[in-house]
Amino acid sequence: MPELREPFPAPARTAPVRVLVADDNPVVRAGLTALLSGRDDLTVVAEAADGREAYEAAARHRPDVVLLDVRMPGVDGLAALPHLVRIAPVLMLTYSDEPETVQEALRRGAGGYLVHGEFTVDQLVTAVRDTGAGRAHFTPTAATAVLAQLRSTGSATAHDDSTSQSQIPATFPESLSQLQPSVGQSRRGFRLSAREAEIMDLIASGMTNQQIAALCFISEKTVKNHINRIFAKLHSTSRAEAAAKWLGTAATS
Numbered sequence: 001m002p003e004l005r006e007p008f009p010a011p012a013r014t015a016p017v018r019v020l021v022a023d024d025n026p027v028v029r030a031g032l033t034a035l036l037s038g039r040d041d042l043t044v045v046a047e048a049a050d051g052r053e054a055y056e057a058a059a060r061h062r063p064d065v066v067l068l069d070v071r072m073p074g075v076d077g078l079a080a081l082p083h084l085v086r087i088a089p090v091l092m093l094t095y096s097d098e099p100e101t102v103q104e105a106l107r108r109g110a111g112g113y114l115v116h117g118e119f120t121v122d123q124l125v126t127a128v129r130d131t132g133a134g135r136a137h138f139t140p141t142a143a144t145a146v147l148a149q150l151r152s153t154g155s156a157t158a159h160d161d162s163t164s165q166s167q168i169p170a171t172f173p174e175s176l177s178q179l180q181p182s183v184g185q186s187r188r189g190f191r192l193s194a195r196e197a198e199i200m201d202l203i204a205s206g207m208t209n210q211q212i213a214a215l216c217f218i219s220e221k222t223v224k225n226h227i228n229r230i231f232a233k234l235h236s237t238s239r240a241e242a243a244a245k246w247l248g249t250a251a252t253s
Contacts, residue, residue, distance in 0.1 A: 014041065016039075016040070016041050016042055016043045017041060017042050017043070017064045017065060017128065017129060017132045018043055018045045018061070018062075018063045018064045018065070019036055019042060019043065019044050019045065019063055019064065019065050019066075019067060019128060020044070020045060020046045020047070020048065020054065020057055020058055020061065020063040020065070020066045020067065020088070021033055021036075021044055021046075021047050021048070021067045022047070022048040022049075022050075022051070022053070022054035022057075022066060022067065022068045022069060022072070022077070022080075023048075023049070023067075023069040023072070023093070024049050024050060024069060024071075024072040024073055025069075025214060026049070027210055027211055027214040028069075028211075028214045028215060029047045029049075030211060031202075031207050031208075031211030031212070031214060031215045032044070032067065032093075032215070033047060034205055034206050034207050034211070035121065035124075035125075035202065035205045035207065035215075036125070036128065038205045038206065039125060041129070042125065042128060042129070045061045045063055046058075046060070046061045046063065049072065049073075050072040050073055050074040050075050050076070050080075051072060051074065051075030051076055051077055051079050051080025051081075052074055052075040052080070054066065054068065054077075054080050054084060055075075055080050055083050055084060055087075058084055058087045058088060059087060062087065062088070063087075063088050064088060064089075064132040065088060065089055065090075065091060065128055065131050065132045066084050066087075066088050066089070066090045066091070067091055067093045067128070068080070068081065068084065068090050068091070068092055068093065068094075068110075069092075069093065069094045070092060070094040070095075070096040070101055070105070071094070071095075071096055077092065077094070077105075078101070078104060078105060078108060081105060081108040081109060081110060082108050082109060085108070085109035085110070085111075089111040089131050089132060089134065090109065090110050090111055090131075091110070091111055091112045091113075091114065091127060091128065091131040091137070092105050092110050092112065092113040092114065092142075093114050093116070093124075094113075094114075094115065094116065095115065095116045095117075095217065096115075097115045097141045097142070098145075099144070099145035099148060099149075102141075102142045102145035102146065103145055103146070103149045106146065106149075111131050111134070111136055112127060112130075112131050112136045112137040112138060113137075113138050113139070113142035113146075114127060114137065114138070114139050114142070115139045115141045115142055116215065116216075116217050117216065117217045118139035118140055118141060119139050120194070120197070120198045120201070121198055121201040121202060121205070122201065123137075190233055190234055190245070190246070191233060192230065192233060195216075195226060196226055196229060196230050196233070198216065199212055199216065199223065199226045199227065199230065200230055200234075200242065200243075200246050201246075202215065202216075203227070203230075203239055203242065203243055203246075204243040204246050204247055209223045209224060209227070227239075230242060234246065
């Protein structure tokens with residue numbers, strides 16, 4: 001009689017990273033929600049228009065990551081930040097690129113800082129995943145501000161080696177993962193520029209021109225110009241056709 005063997009157990013399915021999106025711009029919120037919810041391992045569990053709503057939503061939904069804007073009416077992001085980090089890691093996602101703002105966000109516990117216009121879609125998705133795992137991400141402007149603060153701290157304490165290390169703020173991440181701007185992308189033979197590839201990713205995620213314009217900090221007219229060039233390069237006449245070719249799901253003849 002043949003020996004009976006237990007079947008190999010199916011690999012455990014990892015629960016998706018649960019994200020809270022806090023931004024006062026409803027177009028940006030909707031765009032981020034559509035983008036992140038289109039990934040198998042990410043899901044947006046709540047949205048908020050200011051810091052108070054963000055804290056209440058975080059306390060209710062207990063997300064794994066909070067995406068937080070800086071400037072919002074009422075309670076802004078910096079004011080809410082110390083309260084939010086007690087609930088979940090916070091990744092700043094904002095147009096505010098002033099060094100003082102970046103440094104203050106880190107002092108208050110932010111786990112990373114992304115400035116709009118300095119990252120691609122894939123880099124944003126990676127940053128969200130990594131923030132949930134405790135790994136920090138900074139776009140170039142934010143990383144420069146962090147390095148300036150670290151250098152300033154080091155200069156001020158260089159005369160006392162025994163205390164120099166202790167002067168670095170404890171809230172600063174141990175390692176910096178600077179996101180470098182993409183210099184171009186070739187996917188499945190299509191020669192799209194870095195910006196075109198980013199916009200094509202957003203189109204494929206189902207975002208509208210208005211949402212893309214808000215996220216990329218460009219005008220809708222500029223978005224339309226990019227899309228015209230993308231359609232020409234992908235030999236497509238519609239968003240659906242372009243997305244299918246870009247994602248490799250188009251039927252082959």
